[in-house]
Amino acid sequence: MSVLLELRDLGKVWSIARTGESVVALEAITLDVMPGEFLVLLGPSGCGKSTLLQIVAGLEKPTRGEIRFPDRNGSQKLTSMVFQEYALFPWRTVTENVVFGPEVRKVPAAERETTARRLIDLVKLRGFETRYPHELSGGMRQRVALARALANDPAILLFDEPLAALDAQTRRVLQDELARIWAETGKTFVYVTHSLQEAVLLGTRIVLMTARPGRIKRVIEVRLPRPRSLTRRAEAEMLETLDDLLRDEVKHAMEAET
Amino acid sequence: MSPSLARKIGSSLFILVVWQALVQTGNLNELFLPAPLSVLKAMWALTLSGRLPWAVLVSLNRVVQGFVYGALAGIVLGLLAGAIGWVEDVLDPWIASLYPIPKSALFPLFLLWFGLGDPSKIITIAVGVLFLVLVNTMTGVKSINPLLVKAALDLGASRLQVFVKVILPGALPNIFTGLRLGAGMALILVFITEIEATKAGLGFLLWESFQLLETKDVFAGVVTFGLLGVATTWVLQWIERRTCPWARR
Numbered sequence: 001m002s003v004l005l006e007l008r009d010l011g012k013v014w015s016i017a018r019t020g021e022s023v024v025a026l027e028a029i030t031l032d033v034m035p036g037e038f039l040v041l042l043g044p045s046g047c048g049k050s051t052l053l054q055i056v057a058g059l060e061k062p063t064r065g066e067i068r069f070p071d072r073n074g075s076q077k078l079t080s081m082v083f084q085e086y087a088l089f090p091w092r093t094v095t096e097n098v099v100f101g102p103e104v105r106k107v108p109a110a111e112r113e114t115t116a117r118r119l120i121d122l123v124k125l126r127g128f129e130t131r132y133p134h135e136l137s138g139g140m141r142q143r144v145a146l147a148r149a150l151a152n153d154p155a156i157l158l159f160d161e162p163l164a165a166l167d168a169q170t171r172r173v174l175q176d177e178l179a180r181i182w183a184e185t186g187k188t189f190v191y192v193t194h195s196l197q198e199a200v201l202l203g204t205r206i207v208l209m210t211a212r213p214g215r216i217k218r219v220i221e222v223r224l225p226r227p228r229s230l231t232r233r234a235e236a237e238m239l240e241t242l243d244d245l246l247r248d249e250v251k252h253a254m255e256a257e258t
Numbered sequence: 259m260s261p262s263l264a265r266k267i268g269s270s271l272f273i274l275v276v277w278q279a280l281v282q283t284g285n286l287n288e289l290f291l292p293a294p295l296s297v298l299k300a301m302w303a304l305t306l307s308g309r310l311p312w313a314v315l316v317s318l319n320r321v322v323q324g325f326v327y328g329a330l331a332g333i334v335l336g337l338l339a340g341a342i343g344w345v346e347d348v349l350d351p352w353i354a355s356l357y358p359i360p361k362s363a364l365f366p367l368f369l370l371w372f373g374l375g376d377p378s379k380i381i382t383i384a385v386g387v388l389f390l391v392l393v394n395t396m397t398g399v400k401s402i403n404p405l406l407v408k409a410a411l412d413l414g415a416s417r418l419q420v421f422v423k424v425i426l427p428g429a430l431p432n433i434f435t436g437l438r439l440g441a442g443m444a445l446i447l448v449f450i451t452e453i454e455a456t457k458a459g460l461g462f463l464l465w466e467s468f469q470l471l472e473t474k475d476v477f478a479g480v481v482t483f484g485l486l487g488v489a490t491t492w493v494l495q496w497i498e499r500r501t502c503p504w505a506r507r
Contacts, residue, residue: 057412077414087409091427091504101413104423132504152413 003070004155004188005033005056005078010065012051024213025051029065031207031216033156038182038189040203042196042242044250048214049192053158056190057081069155080149084161086141088133094120094144095129101152119147122181139170143177150185159191163198175201179226196242200235201228208245211253218245292474297481300474309463314482317448317460320376321486324383325444332388332440333433336395341425346396357393361386361443362450369455379451386447387440391433398432399425431505434498441490445483460486 010029015022025048033039041049054060056067057079069078080101088097098119099112107115120126123143133141142162149157162178163171179202182189193199199206206220220242224234259267274294280286281293288296304310339346339353365382372378402425410424452461464479498505 059408059412079412081409081412083405083409085403085405087403087405089406089409089424089427091430091502100410100415100423104410104413104415104419134504148413 002035003032004035006066006068006070007031007033007052007056008066008068010052010055010062010067012048012055012060013063026055026062027213027215029214029216031219033188033190035155035188036186038179038191038202038204040199040206041190041192041209042199042203042206042246043194043209043214043217044211044246044253045194046253047209047211047249049209050160052214053081053160053190053192056156057158077152078155079158080152080154080156081158081160082142082145082149082162084164086133086138086145086165088141088144088148090133093130093132094125094136097133097144098147098151100148105152115151116147119150122150122184123147123177137170138166139174142166142174146178146181150187154187156188156190159189159193161193162191164193164195176227178202179228183226196239196246197230199242200224200238201230206242208242208249210249212256217249289471289473292477296474297477300472301478301481304463304475304478310478310482313458313460313463313479314486316458317452318486320379320451320459321383321444321448323376324380324447325387325440327380328384328387328444329391329437329440331384332391332436333395335388336392336433336436337399337421337425337429339392340396340399340429341421353389353392357389361389361447365447365451374455379448379456382451383444383447386443390440390443391436394432394436394439395429398429398435401432402428430502434494434502438491438494441494442487445487445490449483 007029010026011024012026013022013024029052041052043049051060055062058077059081072078089100092100095116098116102112102115116129120129123146125140125143125147128136128140133144136144145162146157159178163174166174175198178189178191182202189202191198191202200222203222206222207216208218208220209215210217220238222238224238228235230236230239277286277291278293278295281288281291281296286293292300301310335345335349339349361382364385365378368378368381372381406424406428407420410420415423448459449461449464452459453465456462460479460482464476464483467473467475467479
């Protein structure tokens with residue numbers, strides 16, 4: 001299978017204007033993203049995983065290194081982002097939010113309608129098409145954000161801690177929904193989280209990152225059958241391994257701060 | 259009728275009845291405080307003679323023109339200054355120095371520059387409206403969650419599309435706050451600009467009646483100004499509900 005996205009020796013340095021300091025957010029990130037995989041970027045907060053996602057999305061520029069989409073054909077944007085705080089347009093209804101991408105790309109109205117209906121069905125929001133975001137629960141808002149990201153038919157969906165703002169039950173339901181939608185659409189998911197459980201439940205591959213500077217510590221293949229459950233032995237063992245690795249990192253990060 | 263509405267109507271009626279009674283029993287001099295019914299009669303007479311409708315028409319013409327010019331300029335400049343750093347830098351010293359000046363204080367200058375006719379009055383009103391709308395529009399733009407702009411760019415929007423589809427609707431609730439304040443300012447300024455050097459308008463009618471000590475007619479003018487204020491608020495609220503159906507009030 002050919003590589004969908006290549007990251008080569010990516011680095012990002014933030015300069016803080018107020019103090020004149022510079023902070024290394026990312027260092028030596030080299031990674032291949034394969035088509036159709038569910039890649040989880042896992043790491044403690046401050047490890048630069050969100051920054052990495054923004055760079056892949058083209059919303060930030062790397063200080064060094066390269067991003068390549070080897071099989072890129074045409075000029076269509078290859079990624080779409082789902083943000084932690086939903087980032088829905090409050091003045092647009094569910095349908096109007098979903099069609100934002102096709103609308104700015106001047107897709108004909110009839111086609112937009114069809115896309116919207118299909119995606120609203122996919123994320124199970126039928127009957128809520130004319131609601132405004134503030135009339136929806138957090139979980140429903142995130143479903144809208146997912147449908148909106150899918151509307152541009154990107155090759156890669158980028159998730160920036162999409163479930164972090166939700167309560168535990170809703171999060172659990174949406175984790176299953178994400179696994180279902182990933183399987184149904186066959187899209188490539190790149191998913192940032194600091195939740196070990198989420199990584200084990202969802203990922204086909206987990207990229208464990210270190211903090212300050214953000215580097216790749218280890219890449220772990222997850223060959224567990226789906227649907228997964230944290231109460232099963234294999235999942236529990238994987239969780240424990242990750243927990244040990246991550247705890248080291250958090251400790252290092254805290255020591256670096258003091 | 260809800261108890262709340264009953265209390266509101268009751269309180270209004272009570273004041274009006276007591277007021278009317280105080281005048282009729284000779285406790286209040288109509289020269290200073292004409293009775294409610296006398297004011298109504300005066301308004302009726304002024305309406306029949308055509309003086310009041312004409313005055314309202316002349317003043318509304320000035321208010322609407324000044325308001326529309328000021329509001330449009332305020333919205334455009336406010337959006338640009340809120341969204342684009344260098345525009346804000348260019349405008350900032352002007353806003354900072356002109357905003358605190360009561361715009362009525364500029365009226366003599368505008369008289370000098372633009373003459374005694376309508377333009378000087380319309381410009382005074384426009385300038386008063388402009389600053390309120392501009393400052394509120396800017397606040398609106400700056401209050402937009404930057405994540406929404408990011409999301410729009412991520413979905414493929416151009417800079418212009420971000421402006422039209424994110425910045426403008428995002429600032430709309432604050433723009434309406436500015437418009438409401440601006441409408442109030444427009445009524446204040448039309449009155450002030452009609453006191454001197456004019457021969458028509460609601461402010462002129464009111465001031466002339468005062469000079470003739472026709473207190474009933476002064477009151478008729480005051481009440482009409484009040485009605486105009488209520489009417490403009492209603493119109494703006496109606497437009498706001500139409501254009502911002504998502505905003506809860």
